[in-house]
Amino acid sequence: MSQLQVGSEILIELTNQSESFRVEQTILNASGSRTVIAKPVDTSLYGFYIATFSDDYTSALINIDGVAYNLDSVGTEGDWYSGAKLSLVEPKVTVTSQVKPNKSREPDIVEHNTGSPTISIHFHYNDAVRSKYGLGMNARIEHIVNSANFFLADSGVDFRVSAEWSYRRYSTSFGLKRSVDGYIRDDRSLRSGLNFMFRRGYDAMFLLTSKDAANGECSWAPLGDPVTENYVDYAISVFSIDCEDETFVETLGRTLGLQSSHYAYDSVNGPYPFGFGHGEKGKFYTLMARFGDFVGEGNTSPKKIFRFSSPRLDCEGSPCGVPEGQTYAADAVKVLNLVGHAAADSNKPITNLRRLPDLLDQIQDEQFEKCVMDYTFRYQSSYVASWTDPFECNRSISDLRGLSFLTGLKSLKLTLSRGAKNTEELASLTQLEELELTSSSSSTELFDVGQLVNLKRLTLVSFTINNLSSLNQLKLLEELTIGNARIDFSEILSLDGMVSLESIIFYSVNFSDLGLFSKLKNLESVMITSSDISDLTPLRSWESNPTVIDFRSNDIESLEGLETHVQLDSLYLDFNRYLKDIDASRHLVNLRIFELYQSNVDTIEPIKELTELRRLKITSRNETTLDSLPQFTNLYLLNIELSNELTDAGPLILAMPQLVENALAENQQAxxxxxxxxxxxxxxxxxxxxxxxxxxxxxxxxxxxxxxxxxxxxxxxxxxxxxxxxxxxxxxxxxxxxxx
Incomplete structure (x- = not known):
């Protein structure tokens, strides 16, 4: 059998049938064992052959179309024996031909497909596993991992798994879920385990046991979503290594958001409504699904198909799944491809092995230390560089010394006291994607935030900012908020370096030049309030087409410049006390929300044709008639203040039922x-x-x-x-x- 290579044909002879397979892949495993993966020579047939041989080829683990064989010895003539006698239920295997691989085939020894993301897993096996398998334990683990990768690839899933393993003492005699719960509740065990995972960069941990030691149970895993949760923080599972070969990959699927099937008694509202196994009564069932849910009339047994559900795959002549959006949707392959990259990227090996005591030695500020200690009450690794949960401290910090140790943080919210020291330590947190800093005094100077090139959301409140142009280095920034700040705009020509910026919020900032944003292309929402804007004409040269503009409490006199932004959905201009000319608004035919309350426009006539309006607030002490109001076709909220010369509100009262009808259509309050x-x-x-x-x-x-x-x-x-x-x-x- 050592001569098997890619292209070899294998004849499998069983009691009632025989089948020929062609080797597609051979894998030299880390322990020296070798895994051979083959599929039927007749490509119209579904099936597979996965065999893992010991390093001396004296024993093997074989899975043929879902039927497992554990063989103690292999005959020299190609016949496989259990002990000294050929069993009728065991396969007779003959290599019928050797086809040397050509350049178009894979190499004879394959490690992993490096083009696919890899979820890195660590197995902790216990005494029950070591006792059951002895020297064959390594080959057994390698066999189930290689089987998992075959099932993933055969289903069209674009990630793979890799694994390493080590011994740890623990008991599963009280049930699998309780064994994981106990591991998590034991702070020392969890910290030790997480420290190990973070140091090595593993994405998930599986506890391995045997069925005998687990009262016959096969697996337990948390149901999660790596896209919305950090995978490494919850992906601690357990399974019995002597259950079916597919148990591992199905347990893994649970941690990635998959459930058994819509027919299962224990199905819940998981993260993906189409993340289920699938089947047809009496015909077939896929991975994740359970045999009992698909037994047909007269106890007709369904065939297990070792693929994840997908409407794009064939299962016994039927689709292997149901498209998303349809009743009983089942597309596990789509879920796995959605979440695989997030799970594979959930953890990286850390090189900074400083621990909590090292951090506390550095911290000089009592309030900062209290926040750190509050933070460590969560389940965290002792290695501070591995801390990735959002860190928030609402205490007033006067010295940030020690913060540079927390290099793994992605979200940070801090309150700083006036003249806080060592703010430059923030520059070491290059993994930050979200940063919110609030100072107790606008005289506090800000460090160069342009060094945090991975930022996506930045909020700065009450700072003195002398070098705002450094923001041009933040190519990934999507949301920018600056409030109550002293900013030197004199040397800034543009802020067009923030090429990903979608949202701007400035409030109580000495800002007036809208031309600084003219080259940005992705702005969707712009809010600049309580500032010094008086001229809107620079908006004509904007390359962005925001749908929301909020310029409340500025010094705007005319809307000239807005006429080019016909895409606007919402426009807020309240408390612009000098605003009189709104003629440009007549072009904003898509406006749904228009607020000009406590402004003093000359006439509301320009808004008469804005029939898409849903909300209108306006003040015009010179307007003497209601005739210029837009039609009430869609309006459900109206707040107006008009001239003292107007004496009749009757037309507004008569429109109240229409306002209510419109509100109901929008699910709003009239x-x-x-x-x-x-x-x-x-x-x-x-x-x-x-x-x-x-x-x-x-x-x-x-x-x-x-x-x-x-x-x-x-x-x-x-x-x-x-x-x-x-x-x-x-x-x-x-x-x-x-x-x-």
Whole structure:
């Protein structure tokens, strides 16, 4: 058998059948054992042959189409024996031909496909495993790992697994889940295990036991999602090494977000609604799925297909899965390909082996030390460079000495006291993707944040910033927030280096030149409030097309420059006390939200044709008519303050049912507020009754007490009497309330 190589053909003879396989891959394992993987010569057939030979070829572990054979010795003539006698249920294997590999085939010895991401796993085996397998333990582990990689590749999954293993004493006699829970609860065991994983760079840990030592159980694993959680932090599982060869890869699948099937009694709302095994009653079932869930009528047994579910694969003439979005969706291959890279990248070997005592020796600030100690109450490795959980300290820190030890952090939020020392230590945290710094005084100078080139989100509050241009080095930055800051803009020509920037938030910053952002291409939201913006014309040269602009509390006088941004969805311009000219807004035909409250525009006529508006807030003390309001086609919130000369709010009250109807369509709350100082109080009284009746928020800031005995609608009944009768005083001959 040592002569098997890629291209060799193998004839398998069983009691009732024979089948020919062609070797596709041979793997020389680390222990010296050798794994041979073959598939049927007849490519129209589904099947596989996986055999792992001991280093001296005297024993073998074989899996043929899902049936496992453990053979104690191998005959020299190609027949395989258990002891000295050929068993009828064991295979007879004959090498029928040798085909030397040509250049198009894989090399004879294959380690791993280096083009695929690899999830690095460490197995901790216990005394039960060592006792059961003895010298054959290494080959058994290598066999199940190579089998897992075959099942992954045959399913179309684009990652692979690698494994190393070592001994650790632990018991599984109380059940597999309890053994993992006990391991996690034992702080010393967990820290020791995590330290080991972080030092070596393993992505996951599996405890290995035997079925006898686990009361017959085969596996337990946490259900997780490596995309939203750090895989290495939760991927601690256990399985019995003498269960079926596929047990390991199915246990791994559970940690990556997969469940058995929609028909299983223990299925839950997992991270992916299509992350299930699949099958058809009495016909087949895939990896992850359970035999019992797919037994057909008359106890017809389904065939196990050793592939993960996917509608793109064939299982006994049927799709192996159901596409995402359909009933009983099952596409485990899609899930695995979505999460594989995240799991494989969850951990890197650390070279900085400084521990918590080393960090505490460096820290000079009592508040910082308290935050560190609070942080270490979580399950963390003793190696401080391996700490990756978000670190947040709301205590006021005066000295950051020691922070440079935490080189693995990806998210950091700190509050600094005035004149905090050693802020340059932040520059060592080059893995940071999120940084939020708040200072108690704007006189605190900021270090050069441009060195943190992996930042995606940056928030700076109450700092003096003398070199804002260093932000141009942050090519990955997506969100930038600066507030209550003193910034020297005099030497800055542009901020176009932040090529990934999508969101800007500036508040209480001495900012005025919108041209600094003209070359950015990906801005989606721009919020610059309580600043010094007066001129919007630089917006004409912007290469970005943001959908949200918020320029509240600035010194804007005209909207000239906004006319080119017809893509705008939301525009906030409240509290621009000098704003009079909004003529450019007539071009913003896609606006859904427009707020100009406590500004003083000359006329609201430019917004008349903005029929997509959902929310409108506007102040115009010069506007004397409601005729310039847009149609109420989509509007559900209206807040207006108009001229003292306006005396009639009736048209607004009549529109209340339409506001409610529009709000229901948007799943929002309808609202009407107006300040029409000369409007009569009887109109407000009636509006309040209607608001309570139809469920709309209503408020009228002021009114004049007149006209109750008048007849607004000319139907011969006074306004007050109609209100008292439950009739609509705004419509003639209305015998019913407004809502009806």
């Amino acid at each position: 609202e009407l507020k107006y300040e029409i100082y000369q409007s009569p109080c009887w109109q407000s009284d009636y509006a309040e009754l209607v608001a309570n009746d139809i469920g709309i928020i209503f408020d009228s800031a002021s009114c004049d007490e007149y006209g109750r005995d008048d007849d607004y609608d000319g139907d011969g009944v006074s306004n007050q009497d109609e209100i008292d009768l439950g009739r609509n005083p705004l419509l003639s001959d209305s015998g019913e309330q407004l809502k009806k």
